[in-house]
Amino acid sequence: MRLVLTKLPTLVLTLLVVSFLTFMLTSLLPGDPEVQILGPDNATPEARAQVREDLRLDDPIPTRYGAWLADASTGDLGRSYRSGQEVSEAIKERLPVTLEIGLLAIGIALAIAIPLGTWSAYKAGTTTDRAITGATFGLLAVPNFMMAILLILVFAEGFGWLPATGWTRLTEDPLDNLRTALLPALSLAIGELAVFTRLLRSDMIATLQQDSITMARAKGISPARILFRHALRPSSFSLMTVVGLQVGAIISGSVIVETLFAVPGVGRLLVDSILQRDLQVVQGIALVIAASFVIINGVVDLLYSLLDPRIRHGRLAAA
Amino acid sequence: MLVAASLAAAATACSGSDDEKTKGNGGDGGEVTGAIRDVSDQGKPVKGGSITVGLEAESNGFLPGKSNIANAGTSVAYAIYDPLMKINSEGELKPYLAESIEPNDDFTRWTLKLRSRIEFHDGTPLNADALKAVFDDYLIAPGSNLLGGLAGVTMEKVDDLTVAYVLEQPNSGFPYNLVLAAGWPFSPTAAKAAGEDAPAKPVGTGPFVFKSWERDSRLVVTRNEDYWQKDLPYLDEIVFRPIPDEDTRISSLKTGDVDVVQSLRQGTVAKLRDIDGVDNYEFLGNNTGISVFNTAKPPVDDVRVRRGLAQATDQTQLIDVLGGSGMVPVATQLFSPDDAYYSEAAAKKWYKYDPKAAAKDLESYVNDPERSDGKAPGSPITLRYDCPPDPSLNELTQLIQALWNAVGVEVELRQVEQATHISEALSGDFQVKCFRAGQEGDPGVTLYPIFTEGSPLNVARFSDPGIDEALAKIRATDDITERKAEVEKIVEIANENIPAIYAGQTLSVVAVRDEVKNVDGWTYPDGSKGGTSPNGTNVWANVWTTG
Numbered sequence: 001m002r003l004v005l006t007k008l009p010t011l012v013l014t015l016l017v018v019s020f021l022t023f024m025l026t027s028l029l030p031g032d033p034e035v036q037i038l039g040p041d042n043a044t045p046e047a048r049a050q051v052r053e054d055l056r057l058d059d060p061i062p063t064r065y066g067a068w069l070a071d072a073s074t075g076d077l078g079r080s081y082r083s084g085q086e087v088s089e090a091i092k093e094r095l096p097v098t099l100e101i102g103l104l105a106i107g108i109a110l111a112i113a114i115p116l117g118t119w120s121a122y123k124a125g126t127t128t129d130r131a132i133t134g135a136t137f138g139l140l141a142v143p144n145f146m147m148a149i150l151l152i153l154v155f156a157e158g159f160g161w162l163p164a165t166g167w168t169r170l171t172e173d174p175l176d177n178l179r180t181a182l183l184p185a186l187s188l189a190i191g192e193l194a195v196f197t198r199l200l201r202s203d204m205i206a207t208l209q210q211d212s213i214t215m216a217r218a219k220g221i222s223p224a225r226i227l228f229r230h231a232l233r234p235s236s237f238s239l240m241t242v243v244g245l246q247v248g249a250i251i252s253g254s255v256i257v258e259t260l261f262a263v264p265g266v267g268r269l270l271v272d273s274i275l276q277r278d279l280q281v282v283q284g285i286a287l288v289i290a291a292s293f294v295i296i297n298g299v300v301d302l303l304y305s306l307l308d309p310r311i312r313h314g315r316l317a318a319a
Numbered sequence: 320m321l322v323a324a325s326l327a328a329a330a331t332a333c334s335g336s337d338d339e340k341t342k343g344n345g346g347d348g349g350e351v352t353g354a355i356r357d358v359s360d361q362g363k364p365v366k367g368g369s370i371t372v373g374l375e376a377e378s379n380g381f382l383p384g385k386s387n388i389a390n391a392g393t394s395v396a397y398a399i400y401d402p403l404m405k406i407n408s409e410g411e412l413k414p415y416l417a418e419s420i421e422p423n424d425d426f427t428r429w430t431l432k433l434r435s436r437i438e439f440h441d442g443t444p445l446n447a448d449a450l451k452a453v454f455d456d457y458l459i460a461p462g463s464n465l466l467g468g469l470a471g472v473t474m475e476k477v478d479d480l481t482v483a484y485v486l487e488q489p490n491s492g493f494p495y496n497l498v499l500a501a502g503w504p505f506s507p508t509a510a511k512a513a514g515e516d517a518p519a520k521p522v523g524t525g526p527f528v529f530k531s532w533e534r535d536s537r538l539v540v541t542r543n544e545d546y547w548q549k550d551l552p553y554l555d556e557i558v559f560r561p562i563p564d565e566d567t568r569i570s571s572l573k574t575g576d577v578d579v580v581q582s583l584r585q586g587t588v589a590k591l592r593d594i595d596g597v598d599n600y601e602f603l604g605n606n607t608g609i610s611v612f613n614t615a616k617p618p619v620d621d622v623r624v625r626r627g628l629a630q631a632t633d634q635t636q637l638i639d640v641l642g643g644s645g646m647v648p649v650a651t652q653l654f655s656p657d658d659a660y661y662s663e664a665a666a667k668k669w670y671k672y673d674p675k676a677a678a679k680d681l682e683s684y685v686n687d688p689e690r691s692d693g694k695a696p697g698s699p700i701t702l703r704y705d706c707p708p709d710p711s712l713n714e715l716t717q718l719i720q721a722l723w724n725a726v727g728v729e730v731e732l733r734q735v736e737q738a739t740h741i742s743e744a745l746s747g748d749f750q751v752k753c754f755r756a757g758q759e760g761d762p763g764v765t766l767y768p769i770f771t772e773g774s775p776l777n778v779a780r781f782s783d784p785g786i787d788e789a790l791a792k793i794r795a796t797d798d799i800t801e802r803k804a805e806v807e808k809i810v811e812i813a814n815e816n817i818p819a820i821y822a823g824q825t826l827s828v829v830a831v832r833d834e835v836k837n838v839d840g841w842t843y844p845d846g847s848k849g850g851t852s853p854n855g856t857n858v859w860a861n862v863w864t865t866g
Contacts, residue, residue, distance in 0.1 A: 031738030264535035
């Protein structure tokens, strides 16, 4: 509760700053939104004037921002001028898709990276460690769009196990949903798991050199127990920070993969809206991204204290 | 060679196949295949079944006047709406949903009669009142995106099933406007009831009824049980899925995730030709990539510079970079060799790749003390070439830069995002830009905005009294011989003055898994044969599947 109360002002302030900056930036974009909306074939002076009036494009930026803010504070993010769809509805439709793929990717990456990074640290300096290090550097070097194409070639075109493109909602058919989510999630996960493995390996090597671990070894505790029971938690700080950042960056990181796999996510909506100058939608999504970063950072702070009670105690003592 | 080999293989694989090749004008590019129709045995119609169509893009809605309905959207629209008019395989315009359309003597009034007893999917009758409500409340409403083509047009109700389009200026090609969005009647009752959601809830008279739409994922239409054309459609359901990436769209066709794909990319057309078990319905359109000159800006305001650059441009290399090598002919005008208005004479006169002749023209400008850019005689010509960032366009512009550098012209390439690109084109803030030009339809309709002074689409800022006169004549007559002669005059004047340099004509394709049949077999209500699918768009009423 305390944490929520301390984070709330930060959240509100961040949202205000981000929304104003987004407003400024989208207003400064070159190219006339009304021409993009009408299409060059139909951009007659009358039609252009009408669209500019509808969008209040000739009003000063502070006036427009004020009007938008007043609506947004009541939960009304406006309507997309291009599609007529309510911005909040568009985000509500697409956010679960992006989140599912992003979280699944992080889940897959962690499920592989934790044992791999731990093992690599345990075997530090050996051939196994060098092989894992080499493989993770290799994976880091493969951009996710290339990985996506490779995965489609192997699992969709080659084995025919998974669909190449498309999306089935979780509520429609959970099994089919997993089939459509797997390839996009995998193509994101592979890059992430390389980063996670590298981070965990280096932190774990440092932890394994601490006295407490030597003591545990001397007591004859099994290596697996030492690694996963005693060493993993204190080695997870960097990993946790990066995972937190990664969760916050799910939307912006999903754009290419969503386009390649033809998945109806919020990243694709954001890029299309920027290119088509659908400013209301850009504004709404920027707000969601900013909020998710602030909230995830708060959650990560909370997790730190769960991982290491000293942080919690330290705070209490300071208070 | 590869294309020829794969075609031979396809022909052998499909017994009784209906294999045709139409050859385009090779021009400088030598032998090219042009559009091919490479399809399996069609068999007898089958009722029922569902197909999934992979589209190149998502649309922002399907309400004429409000939504931007490009090629992908038009494919969806032809399932839900019926066009009032449609073009047949000979390029002739015939009524489809309309029963007839007749002009007055000077082509300023077009009287359109509707077929009787047709209803929209919501039960609203299709009559003059409905047509007029749609026209007045949506198509010519302030902010409508159809005001360009419908400028100065009003509608009058004549009787219950008849309306008249009243034009300020004569236009013998006016009914061509009714092939696309301005000619897709939708239920005014349903649109009014849906209010701002109308673009997402299309209600037409077409063979399929809109069922659901999840944006960027799928749009589902189901069989219209009360369709006015007896025994149609054959299919029970069509699912449209936007798959913007060309490669994954092809993968989806291969794996059977989709049964049909559309594409306007030459590289994709070539790849689709090589896939077994896929039928290809190609179309060589009038659309061509161009480098458009701002004829109001030095140094490209001088025709010597434009002519020099035209002769310094090797179109076959441009086509190669765009992936159309061996398939598409070099473009010499705004009409493809498959179009009725194509001019052989103009094609012969179009500039061949000749760097020496180019250098001569350019030198004449460079050494001219009165040169329009105000630079000292002898100093090199400098140009800025703008183009949006896209991998194939990057290669294209770099090639153009190299070709023009080779004749002493310094070219600065500038990547500019699409929205800015268009705004600058409209405002005239450029010297040379990559662009696209040429479209299907009546030349009186398609050429008018490009060559009329002050029109937003006259990007080159080029007009000529000879062209104005020819356009006025084209719009005032329906005599095809006379019209062709006038179009030829326009093409020749344009080619002499070179407001733009062409690349190659564009091949588009509708490619289907071979269980999907009769893709180009649509007919008019009187049973006469329809035309090919231009630009990857398709009419779905007559398609069936054996899968």
